[in-house]
Amino acid sequence: MPRANRLILAHIWVAVLAFGVAAAMAVMQALSRANLEVPYRSARMYYMSVTAHGVLMALVFTTFFIMALGYAVAQRENGEIRWLRFGWIMYGIAVTGTVMAAWAILTFRASVLYTFYPPLQAHPAFYIGLTLVVVASWGWCASIIASWRESRRRRGESPVSLAMHGTTANAMLWLLATIGVASEMLFQLIPWSLGWVKTVDPLLARTLFWFFGHPLVYFWLLPAYVIWYALVPREAGGKLFSEPLARVTFSLFLILSTPVGFHHQYQDPGIPAAWKLFHTFNTMAISFPSLVTAFTVVASLEVAGRLRGGKGLFGWIRALPWGNPVVSSVLFAGLLFMVGGFGGAINAAYVLNSVVHNTAWIPAHFHLTVGSAAALTFMGACYYLVPRIAGRELELGLLAKVQPFLWFLGMVLFSFTGHIAGLMGLPRRVFATDYAGAPQAEMWHTLTSVSALGGIVLFASAGCFVVVMIATLLTGKRTAVVPIEWAEPLSPPAGGFRKGIWDRLELWFVVAVVLVILAYAVPVYDLMHLTRYGSPGFKPF
Amino acid sequence: MKIDLYERVWMWGVGVMLALFFGSLANASIRHGFHPPSHVETIDPKKVFQNPLFSRQGVTVDAGGAVHVSVVGMMFAWLPGEMVLPAETPVTFHMTTVDVIHGFQIVRTNGQSMVIPGYVSQFTTSFKPGDYLIACNEYCGVGHHTMASKLKVVPKGSWQQPGALTSTAGVADAAR
Ligand SMILES: [Cu+2]
Numbered sequence: 001m002p003r004a005n006r007l008i009l010a011h012i013w014v015a016v017l018a019f020g021v022a023a024a025m026a027v028m029q030a031l032s033r034a035n036l037e038v039p040y041r042s043a044r045m046y047y048m049s050v051t052a053h054g055v056l057m058a059l060v061f062t063t064f065f066i067m068a069l070g071y072a073v074a075q076r077e078n079g080e081i082r083w084l085r086f087g088w089i090m091y092g093i094a095v096t097g098t099v100m101a102a103w104a105i106l107t108f109r110a111s112v113l114y115t116f117y118p119p120l121q122a123h124p125a126f127y128i129g130l131t132l133v134v135v136a137s138w139g140w141c142a143s144i145i146a147s148w149r150e151s152r153r154r155r156g157e158s159p160v161s162l163a164m165h166g167t168t169a170n171a172m173l174w175l176l177a178t179i180g181v182a183s184e185m186l187f188q189l190i191p192w193s194l195g196w197v198k199t200v201d202p203l204l205a206r207t208l209f210w211f212f213g214h215p216l217v218y219f220w221l222l223p224a225y226v227i228w229y230a231l232v233p234r235e236a237g238g239k240l241f242s243e244p245l246a247r248v249t250f251s252l253f254l255i256l257s258t259p260v261g262f263h264h265q266y267q268d269p270g271i272p273a274a275w276k277l278f279h280t281f282n283t284m285a286i287s288f289p290s291l292v293t294a295f296t297v298v299a300s301l302e303v304a305g306r307l308r309g310g311k312g313l314f315g316w317i318r319a320l321p322w323g324n325p326v327v328s329s330v331l332f333a334g335l336l337f338m339v340g341g342f343g344g345a346i347n348a349a350y351v352l353n354s355v356v357h358n359t360a361w362i363p364a365h366f367h368l369t370v371g372s373a374a375a376l377t378f379m380g381a382c383y384y385l386v387p388r389i390a391g392r393e394l395e396l397g398l399l400a401k402v403q404p405f406l407w408f409l410g411m412v413l414f415s416f417t418g419h420i421a422g423l424m425g426l427p428r429r430v431f432a433t434d435y436a437g438a439p440q441a442e443m444w445h446t447l448t449s450v451s452a453l454g455g456i457v458l459f460a461s462a463g464c465f466v467v468v469m470i471a472t473l474l475t476g477k478r479t480a481v482v483p484i485e486w487a488e489p490l491s492p493p494a495g496g497f498r499k500g501i502w503d504r505l506e507l508w509f510v511v512a513v514v515l516v517i518l519a520y521a522v523p524v525y526d527l528m529h530l531t532r533y534g535s536p537g538f539k540p541f
Numbered sequence: 542m543k544i545d546l547y548e549r550v551w552m553w554g555v556g557v558m559l560a561l562f563f564g565s566l567a568n569a570s571i572r573h574g575f576h577p578p579s580h581v582e583t584i585d586p587k588k589v590f591q592n593p594l595f596s597r598q599g600v601t602v603d604a605g606g607a608v609h610v611s612v613v614g615m616m617f618a619w620l621p622g623e624m625v626l627p628a629e630t631p632v633t634f635h636m637t638t639v640d641v642i643h644g645f646q647i648v649r650t651n652g653q654s655m656v657i658p659g660y661v662s663q664f665t666t667s668f669k670p671g672d673y674l675i676a677c678n679e680y681c682g683v684g685h686h687t688m689a690s691k692l693k694v695v696p697k698g699s700w701q702q703p704g705a706l707t708s709t710a711g712v713a714d715a716a717r
Pocket of ligand 1: 642643644677678679680681685688
């Protein structure tokens with residue numbers, strides 16, 4: 001086994017274990033919101049578990065998987081990973097940070113949810129632990145960018161692979177985005193939780209958080225897009241419909257992902273409306289590359305379906321290999337993402353947001369995006385990657401086959417009811433939904449019950465994934481290590497593609513920085529020059 | 542760069558759709574004045590009850606006849622716990638908090654705003670007659686799901702303008 005593969009598998013292990021714990025936390029929440037009495041049900045337990053679920057799923061599972069995939073892409077590109085020992089040191093830092101944060105959460109010292117808005121104040125280990133994870137991810141970004149530069153040198157006039165291009169765009173996007181959360185942690189939350197400063201400004205903290213929080217969404221999605229573009233067309237038996245356009249979309253994501261954070265703060269005081277509208281405009285712009293991706297990916301799948309003998313307007317859909325979990329998970333991820341994307345356009349709509357903000361609509365929405373488009377794609381990719389990298393056959397293949405179908409069913413039950421309950425005003429993140437018997441709360445009851453049923457189905461699906469992964473990693477029959485194979489473009493020009501302006505990611509990084517300055521410099525400067533009163537910490541949990 | 546004809550049609554379609562989305566939002570906000578609550582004003586969260594706007598919570602009518610509501614959020618209650626408002630009348634809500642962040646949400650209306658310590662939130666909306674639940678929609682601690690109050694909206698004609706302010710000063714004193 002190549003030495004780099006051990007590092008990749010070490011990341012996969014953390015991702016799978018974090019996912020398993022987080023999924024167990026989630027099923028309890030779904031039951032609790034349906035007002036069902038389950039063992040250990042209490043408000044304190046509920047808010048702790050929401051924190052654990054959010055941090056372990058959205059920050060730990062995703063980040064470790066994305067780092068594993070990035071290393072696998074770099075390994076495929078150059079036959080080795082740059083700075084392997086450095087990679088192990090970063091891995092050690094990330095695991096240490098995860099353990100610190102998990103300890104603080106599971107011992108009820110950090111029930112501040114994964115958005116950790118001050119003046120709710122967690123134990124310093126929570127903030128320091130998460131900061132270590134981010135610092136380690138910077139090391140990963142440096143390694144990816146080094147691999148990208150090496151590939152560019154080696155390939156001369158032809159561009160790097162599409163997967164490498166997308167992965168590098170994501171690493172650069174992450175470096176820019178994490179400036180926000182790192183400043184929040186280092187200048188506000190860590191000194192404040194250690195008692196070195198007495199107060200922090202909660203609005204500035206929210207602004208820094210959402211500077212990071214929206215590009216975080218793209219940090220999750222871009223690796224999924226890499227899989228959709230570069231892996232799935234071939235796995236489905238077809239070709240990538242259009243490679244040059246795919247490169248453009250990744251560069252556009254790098255440019256546009258960050259200057260949009262105020263669309264999470266539409267309901268905040270202290271930020272003038274005009275700046276919120278400016279971020280709305282950028283938000284509409286960032287929908288463009290996602291919608292282009294939708295076209296190219298569906299077109300590639302149609303190519304695959306027709307090559308497999310599918311006929312007629314929709315016959316190609318049935319001809320796709322639905323029994324292959326690598327493909328079916330992406331098909332379901334894409335279907336759910338279409339619904340999630342339209343919901344997202346409603347969240348982003350400056351005016352309509354007042355109807356859905358902080359209601360059950362919001363978690364229902366992001367379980368279709370990060371929870372399906374990203375997480376389900378990652379699970380599907382694991383069925384492909386882990387056997388190849390570990391040099392083992394996939395164990396319990398039947399469970400792997402069923403898993404994406406269960407996820408789809410569970411998500412439809414959980415998420416569609418959540419959207420409706422949100423439109424009916426049910427707040428998100430509440431332990432119980434009965435509001436002391438208020439008549440307005442009765443209409444939510446059926447919906448939260450169906451939602452709970454969805455939670456159980458999702459938990460069964462998550463269980464399948466975790467069992468398949470652990471069985472494969474520990475007991476899968478040993479085979480040769482097989483390299484990843486990327487999809488081929490449908491009609492490449494004679495002599496192959498040539499490098500173009502959209503391949504110059506360093507240029508687009510600079511453009512992204514300029515846009516961020518345009519979007520944030522003035523409102524943050526104005527905020528800092530208000531007469532502000534800081535807040536001391538509160539620990540009501 | 543060679544782009545397929547279908548792709549080009551799709552890209553133009555998407556571009557036009559997004560332009561329409563943004564255009565209609567900009568039109569609603571710039572021409573018709575629809576904005577999310579974006580009031581810019583700060584307040585010392587330790588001295589909320591000394592502030593004339595919040596020393597008494599509840600409904601008032603200003604010299605020009607406009608209806609105002611002052612609300613203070615705290616773990617885990619909205620003050621006042623109950624209020625009565627006239628239907629089909631613009632009402633301006635002023636909100637702040639003495640401790641952590643809360644979310645003021647009048648269920649099944651577009652009336653909501655984040656309430657952040659150190660800042661004053663404000664929005665104006667009007668209601669149909671009926672009984673409304675006001676919830677907290679931002680996690681604020683272990684009692685978050687119990688944080689609620691009641692709003693009764695009555696037909697304009699039968700609404701009684703509060704003579705003296707709806708005083709909950711006693712509660713406020715206790716909480717100070
Ligand atoms: Cu609250």
